[in-house]
Amino acid sequence: MNLLLLRAEDFLPDGTARLRGRRAVHAKEVLRAQAKDVLRVGLWGGQVGTAEVLSIGGGEVHLRPTLDTAPPDRAHIDLLLAIPRPKALKKVLPAVASLGVDRLVLVNAARVEKSYFDSKVLAPAFIEELLALGLEQARDTVPPKVFVRERFRPFVEDELAGVFGDVAHRWLAHPVGEKPLPALPRPGPTERILLAIGPEGGWVPFEVQLLEAQGFRTFSLGPRILRVETAVPLLVGQAALYRQLSA
Amino acid sequence: MNLLLLRAEDFLPDGTARLRGRRAVHAKEVLRAQAKDVLRVGLWGGQVGTAEVLSIGGGEVHLRPTLDTAPPDRAHIDLLLAIPRPKALKKVLPAVASLGVDRLVLVNAARVEKSYFDSKVLAPAFIEELLALGLEQARDTVPPKVFVRERFRPFVEDELAGVFGDVAHRWLAHPVGEKPLPALPRPGPTERILLAIGPEGGWVPFEVQLLEAQGFRTFSLGPRILRVETAVPLLVGQAALYRQLSA
Numbered sequence: 125m126n127l128l129l130l131r132a133e134d135f136l137p138d139g140t141a142r143l144r145g146r147r148a149v150h151a152k153e154v155l156r157a158q159a160k161d162v163l164r165v166g167l168w169g170g171q172v173g174t175a176e177v178l179s180i181g182g183g184e185v186h187l188r189p190t191l192d193t194a195p196p197d198r199a200h201i202d203l204l205l206a207i208p209r210p211k212a213l214k215k216v217l218p219a220v221a222s223l224g225v226d227r228l229v230l231v232n233a234a235r236v237e238k239s240y241f242d243s244k245v246l247a248p249a250f251i252e253e254l255l256a257l258g259l260e261q262a263r264d265t266v267p268p269k270v271f272v273r274e275r276f277r278p279f280v281e282d283e284l285a286g287v288f289g290d291v292a293h294r295w296l297a298h299p300v301g302e303k304p305l306p307a308l309p310r311p312g313p314t315e316r317i318l319l320a321i322g323p324e325g326g327w328v329p330f331e332v333q334l335l336e337a338q339g340f341r342t343f344s345l346g347p348r349i350l351r352v353e354t355a356v357p358l359l360v361g362q363a364a365l366y367r368q369l370s371a
Numbered sequence: 372m373n374l375l376l377l378r379a380e381d382f383l384p385d386g387t388a389r390l391r392g393r394r395a396v397h398a399k400e401v402l403r404a405q406a407k408d409v410l411r412v413g414l415w416g417g418q419v420g421t422a423e424v425l426s427i428g429g430g431e432v433h434l435r436p437t438l439d440t441a442p443p444d445r446a447h448i449d450l451l452l453a454i455p456r457p458k459a460l461k462k463v464l465p466a467v468a469s470l471g472v473d474r475l476v477l478v479n480a481a482r483v484e485k486s487y488f489d490s491k492v493l494a495p496a497f498i499e500e501l502l503a504l505g506l507e508q509a510r511d512t513v514p515p516k517v518f519v520r521e522r523f524r525p526f527v528e529d530e531l532a533g534v535f536g537d538v539a540h541r542w543l544a545h546p547v548g549e550k551p552l553p554a555l556p557r558p559g560p561t562e563r564i565l566l567a568i569g570p571e572g573g574w575v576p577f578e579v580q581l582l583e584a585q586g587f588r589t590f591s592l593g594p595r596i597l598r599v600e601t602a603v604p605l606l607v608g609q610a611a612l613y614r615q616l617s618a
Contacts, residue, residue, distance in 0.1 A: 126571075126596050196594040215462075219601045262595040306616055324373075347443040348509040349373050354466045354604045357597075361605035362612045369553055369616065 199224035221258025301344035446471035468505025548591030
């Protein structure tokens with residue numbers, strides 16, 4: 125945790141904040157915070173800054189925050205991700221938040237096991253908790269907006285265009301395929317990119333067709349089958365660099 | 372596991388192979404293999420191919436492998452990595468193997484906790500097991516060569532030039548810094564790249580100086596502090612793409 129993430133409800137009327145639970149334990153045991161120490165903090169969805177420790181003890185930290193700095197720039201990248209197995213999702217959600225991804229659609233696909241939908245990881249409160257871990261890691265305050273969609277085709281045909289109306293480039297990463305990423309048109313420096321990343325076995329042909337009908341351009345990931353928690357940072361990093369090189 | 376990784380010692384004089392333990396359990400319970408099924412296999416350090424299941428049962432699988440195909444191309448990227456905490460190393464080692472990294476030096480640094488050296492994760496047998504997981508994932512057979520070095524300065528000053536004598540580009544990823552990656556000279560299509568990735572808090576100035584004296588060029592990772600298991604695939608992906616675009 126490189127930043128204590130405060131919530132609006134932590135604040136008292138005098139502008140100080142009281143934390144309990146996980147964050148208070150972290151401040152005491154990991155940061156070894158004492159009164160008068162200054163900690164790095166941020167407000168969920170808002171500014172970052174510092175906070176003076178007014179008191180600590182009894183499972184509680186009392187802080188006086190000064191929130192005066194903008195959080196880091198966004199990635200200007202969105203993800204359409206076939207729902208990974210719950211164990212992988214627990215790693216992917218913090219990673220996606222730490223990378224500054226703006227929107228994440230978790231969608232069903234032919235090669236996604238149906239049992240994943242029963243996982244508690246997909247509950248909104250659990251998702252938010254995992255995103256918070258990523259924000260605390262990256263010193264950010266702005267979580268990705270997460271959508272969970274159980275039906276692939278209705279999402280792609282009826283909803284995708286609306287959710288991603290401002291996206292200039294739609295790319296589909298596929299295990300097999302002829303063209304590597306540099307074969308795709310290079311985005312302008314301010315253009316948004318939407319990356320579709322399938323299940324480990326890839327999207328089935330029908331899914332690829334539906335996505336291509338929505339303007340997705342397919343590129344090859346190469347012969348190595350990567351875990352989703354490895355593929356996501358790799359592809360987000362490549363998309364960002366590819367766009368950056370257009371400047 | 373997308374490939375059953377065979378060892379030379381699994382082979383019988385008649386060219387068939389017998390597996391027990393983790394791989395036999397996986398073949399039976401996950402792949403639900405039966406006699407006459409054909410499985411994807413590879414030989415540690417060698418070719419990949421398929422194997423017919425001759426028999427399965429009693430905790431053992433008997434296979435007839437045909438190893439006739441080269442494993443996937445290497446990344447032609449090496450890593451100098453400050454030793455991560457053991458929990459992170461357990462994720463990084465499979466990821467590094469799955470990415471096709473050729474050499475990985477795990478080195479001590481000022482901001483590495485000394486207790487990490489007592490971790491069983493650094494034992495050669497444990498490292499090899501974690502690399503095998505990554506190879507099985509990526510359908511590769513060739514593990515990275517891993518070096519563990521407890522002393523930063525002697526390694527950098529006396530050993531690094533020998534280990535990485537064939538590396539054309541040495542890059543140092545740093546949390547702060549002025550230049551992004553595209554400010555560095557672009558590698559030729561066949562030139563090797565060595566990436567130095569520090570602890571989460573970054574290398575200390577003394578370490579940066581020693582690395583720069585060995586020809587490392589520093590570039591900025593940006594303001595987001597990423598977990599090492601997120602930073603490694605991101606940077607390996609960016610280095611590969613940056614080189615690919617020179618073609």
